[in-house]
Amino acid sequence: MSLLVLALVGFAAIAHAAWNIAIKRAGTSGPGFLWLSFIVGAVVFLPFGIFSLVDAGVDLLHWLWLAVVSGALQIAYFFLLQRGYRQGDVSVVYPLARGTGPLLTVVFAMILFGERPGLVALAGAALVIAGVVITGLAGGRADAANNRAGILYGLVIGVLIAVYTLWDSAAVTVGGMPAVGLYWGSVLFQFLLLAPVGLRSRRGLAATAKRHWVAILIVGVLAPLAYIIVLLAFQLAPVSLVAPAREVSVVLVGLAGWLFFHEPHPARRLVGAGVVLTGIALLAAS
Template structure:
């Protein structure tokens, strides 16, 4: 019951910060440096005493560094994938392969032995996520007769094929990064015995440094950085609080349920985001989104058995 409540809270918080980002229209390393930085500052009074009092630096610094690298790679790969490929390809691949690889890694690397009901539930969650994600895929180009139209159709088909390849590459890479930080952070709090708050705070602090360095390299003018902060700081702070609370709930849930259950169950947030996309942003294909949501909920129900 505790794990279920933590996962539900995490899903609501995760969906909420995604809706905020969508409304704000903000992205890029500057914005996410503000997000990570604000969360780091706000959590510092609680996390630093806990981290210093319970763990020597040698025991947590390496864990935090690798975690930060995985989380930073996830953010950068996802944004890049959305720029060069279709969301309808990148999103379902990322959110589908992430939990799938996490379950496989939990079995192969963490020694978990999920029962058939758990594996079936995880498979249903992945399938439902793919159904929801492909609801936003755009239809392929179609040509009508004539040589000019055929040339145009051929160029459009070539462009569509290229975008599809890029979508598969980036979507899969994002899924690998999701599985990477899922398994690494789970091992940190369950195997190494690090506190969820202390471990993730150290990871956030390092993410802030990485993203800030990248933002300064790409945006050297201090004026631009100040302008971004002025425009997006309130939303960045809200996103930092919600995203941190969401992930801390997941890290805590690893103490009550195995990774092979928590990793796919946290995709419940995809259902909430899909419904928000339909109800708040009037995104298309509500029937497919609802069908995918039903499949995901069925999978989550099996995971709770």
């Protein structure tokens, strides 16, 4: 992988970890919070999204189809992620999800896109996935076997991550969509699709905005930004390499679970982090 791709993936991982930590620290969830964050993302990225679509001369009907499906998948992801955080520790749900997702993504990128990463790259991907699983299984306040809800949600979210990653990567590579324009459209349709649910309780919506406005701004800006950067990386390097490499965010979230939320087993978290970083090094050398 080139230094540019590594830099993109690293920046995206920091942004991705930051908004996940913001959600956990805010202690909030639900359609109102999500809808408000979608408003922020749709407004902030509107000029960039429109410019990229016009500049690329995109077929709007083709863009509409790709963006609507992407938006629906992303809404399902956000809902499951928030519910998973309520049911289990962030350092169980998040690492397992981020391990299952890239594992499936690598397999299906090879099948669907004909990618053929070398042995060093595959070894690096395998180490990243192993590292996030180690971090996840060490992360709960109770033993992993007793944290079944967190493990279940982590695995289900991982499958959904693979689905939307493959869909969006195909849109910006095979489909020729600009990364900014595609994901701005996805956020816009997330906002529109969730509007009936988000507006159901306007009093509750106002209370959420007043109490959690900082988290709403962080998620609204950083979640789209992180993913747009990953889509740019997909246009420069194989999906089977970028998808595992971006999981360096697991290291940051796992350590944050220990430092900020007092979740246990720091030694095992550090071992998992070391395995992930070794895998990233192999991916960088491939």
